Amino acid sequence: MTARVGVVTFPGSLDDGDAARAVRIAGAEPVRLWHGDPALHGVDAVVLPGGFSYGDYLRCGAIARFAPVMETIVDAARGGLPVLGICNGFQILCEAHLLPGALTRNQHLHFRNRDQFLRIESAGTAWTNAFQPGQEVLIPVKNGEGCYVADPATLDQLEGEGRVVARYIGGNPNGSQRDIAAITNSAGNVVGIMPHPEHAVEELTGPSLDGLGFFTSVLKHLVGAPA
């Protein structure tokens, strides 16, 4: 049976089509979810894609977090549903308090799009089990507000519990504290990542195929491999 992975479209979502394509290339069936519809339509996992939901007015992710579909997703995530938030999706997960900390304006104050090397710090999550710990991957980063911040205690806790999922290497593109590019919740089913794995799934259009691992990971996870 093919896994069904939901991709949410908020008003202002931009990378929803790309996330759905990545899900398909990974071998799963993408299911488009609408922000105004609380039903999850039986999906096995959910991707919150990149973009500027609700224009990112007020604060990135701050409005999306109140969308009807998010109420269902927050509950399901607490129950173990794998959820990947990419870029704006990461911001929404923080606003929804599924993940700690916040994403603020890049330190240099510019939007920045570049091909970025990351080190996978934790291969124990639902979305990274296809990688080796310490593996270096190349994934595009593109954001204006991707600077991850949290209080020192939270950062220490994340580090201590192995919940820093990926770190920027070879240069920090946005000033994130401790070079954090991705984190997970304590159960390992919810992951927020600032770079865009869905843009590294095809030779023709991406800098590498490294992004595919995030999507194949969740399939592996769903068929029973340890998360």
Add this chain to the structure above:
Amino acid sequence: MTTHPDPVRETPEVAPAQPRAAADVPPAAPATGPAPAGWAEDVDTVPRAGGTPGELQPYAELGLRDDEYDRIRHILGRRPTQAELAMYSIMWSEHCSYKSSKVHLRQFGEKAPPSDRLLAGIGENAGVVRVSDELAVTFKVESHNHPSFVEPYQGAATGVGGIVRDILAMGARPVAVMDPLRFGAADHPDTARVLPGVVAGVGGYGNCLGLPNIGGEVVFDPCYQGNPLVNALCLGVLPVNRLQNKAAAGPGNVVVLMGAKTGRDGIGGVSVLASATFDEGSEERRPSVQVGDPFMEKLLIEACLELYDAELVVGIQDLGGAGLTCALTETAAAAGTGMRVWLERVPLREPSMEPHEILASESQERMLLVVEPEKLDAVLKTAEKWGVWATAIGEVTPPAPDGQPGRLVITWRDHLVVDVPPGSLVDDGPVYARPMREPADLILLQADRAETLPRPAAPEALRETVLRMIASPNLADKTWVTEQYDRYVLGNTVLAQPEDSGVIRIDERTGLGVALSVDGNGRYARLDPYHGTKLALAEAYRNVVVTGAKPIAVTNCLNFGSPEDPGVMWQFAEAVRGLADGCAELGIPVTGGNVSFYNQTGAAAIHPTPVVGVLGVLDDVANRVPMGFVPRPNGDHDQLFLLGETHVELSGSEWAWVTHEHLGGVPPQVDLAHERALGELLAEAARVGHLSSAHDLSDGGLAQSLVESCLRRGVGARIAVPERFAGGSMPFVYLFSESAGRVLVSVPRGHEKAFTALCAERGVPFELIGVTDPTGGALEVHGQFRIGLDELRAAHTATLPRLFSGAEVAEVPAPATGVAGAVEAVPLPVSEPAAEVAPVDPASVESEPIASAGPIPRAGAAEPVAPGADTAADAPGAPEATAGPVEAADEPAEPAAEATRSDSGADEQPAEPDQR
């Protein structure tokens, strides 16, 4: 029927006989509220105008001439109302009417080669060309120059927004943008104000819309100091059967305004309107640059596409320059119908807006739809789904019984404020054949040739020249700019800056794609507008063919000074003639474009700057050829060929400007038959896999192309200057001449014979000039110099960060890792600021002027360098300078000397609407 979740107010009034659905439409402005004293009652109505023929009107202040005003009175049989006067003044402006350019632009149609691909051409919102049985693409470039100078961020942002709506109005999904940008001197303090704002505006709007930015230009020249050029191009894709048109057909159909509310922003671009109409200059009436809301535009795009797919609209038009006035009159005129509009139904941001303001407002993110009454509910529902306003504001009325076109009748709170024949605003505007005269200084300018300037001859001087040139602002790496744009979104970007063309896949099943490039060279056009424009066309064409694509269509943005200056008008006429002739020679039509006049500060006009966009088709984007040399394992390498001929052509060159601040002489020769042969050769070579890389030669000549191709993926090269360029300053000429029609290609082992045979067959001159050197880590010109890639990269990448964000230079750079197909985007450590590249002391440079700089006699059209050269270059003893593995050492930092972007929009100055 306003669907936006805002509170809707009931209104008793509303209009007579109109479709049921529309009859419920509550006006956004409460008609029942107490009218502010003094203005509601004073509105200038048609009956009032009829009764007060002698009332003085501020037509001159609105930019209308006496005879134009008389003509309006003649058309109407009375004086125009205030609202009508505003409408005529806008629609008959240079910006909307093309009154100065029309007589010239006709050539694009008259000289156009026949094309069976053209589904919509000049005069539409954008040209549409068929690229397969099912798919068509549409593209167009426009200017937004003046707003971007006044308010860089919003000016540039709304420039992007405007061109995107043009593309959307054709039934297409916008899929990519590009921005040709021109600024004043790179080190001028005001450039530090304008450039970062423009770049942030282009990025802020385009990124938020979810459109990849795939190319463009960033050019610096003092002539743009007081008048930067911000042009924007958008590409869209549509199924051929989804093509939309703007005709308001079908009497009884409902006219719907969808998108943002209407405010006082950008009123007519005619600041004179307010000041002439009202005595006291109240702040809130002061027109301003439009303010963009990309989120609203994103919603508008999705809503429109849903409407198209459900076949819910009869006609559609975007609201851009001239706002509602333009949309209402153009849609009605296109169908020959009339229109009845209740202006108070237009949702307003500011309830106190008066009729002429509502009609002239250039508020962004709005579209005008023509909808059958029975489909109105479905349209409003779709708008509601996407959270955009949609309001029925009127209906289409039939033509007169005698067959005459209908009239546009507009009321405002039961006052009849407009009653005009729509065609009189759209088609019957004035047309001028303005006086033209070749600028008096041109002969002297052309006589002052750069070929006589002192040139470097010694190897050390040549080395320094290379480093200085690649660090000069126009040739330097533009990553600082392009990193602020999203090039990945939508997942179909196959090539993007700094590549010669942007390449977008438009069909995932078949791999069908298009390549796009925009180019211009104001210096060449200043020296010779006719040939300078052909050169811009040739460069854009060449940038498309190097990817392996087949060019099929042309768009253009013609940026010039004042048409009232006979010298400027002559430049304009020459440029148009050059472009029309060039397109005829290349066999591809102009499908649309834009004219921007009045780009000048005081009496000083900018260089005439025609910017030309060429679009090509790739049957399978997997065959696209990139610009960078390819890493090879085990000491393998590719052979480098230079296609085309190099002449002593330095006038107008980047070298003459950077080194001597010289502009004079005549630009390089252009041979479009050769360009065409070159294109056919490259398409064939790409298809059969003869090419590892291909890179156009243009500004900065061969040296620039070599450096860019090396840095793209961190692969060095060794080349030898051909025998006939040996001695004196001839190696310099070979490296820096800007002769047109040349391409640098790398050919993998085993393909040389077949490739050179193909060149010979097509009659394209070729010459083996060297090899790639994947392990050498340097660019070496035999007997002249060797420069490590690290040193090249440091020089090439430091300039823009140094100029526009000092802090970033210090940023930690990422190491380069060779990843196949990777688009390098991480700047390397910039340990040595480019500034350290010592300028060459002219005194120390051997100067060797060549009196007669005629073309170098071609040495047996296709005469490859003797194979020995290759072997010699292979001789050991080269590598040493660069330590460390090549792969790790040089990951290019997204170089791209000339590919950068910008955006555009509507000039607030006159001139800018569609060429028709």
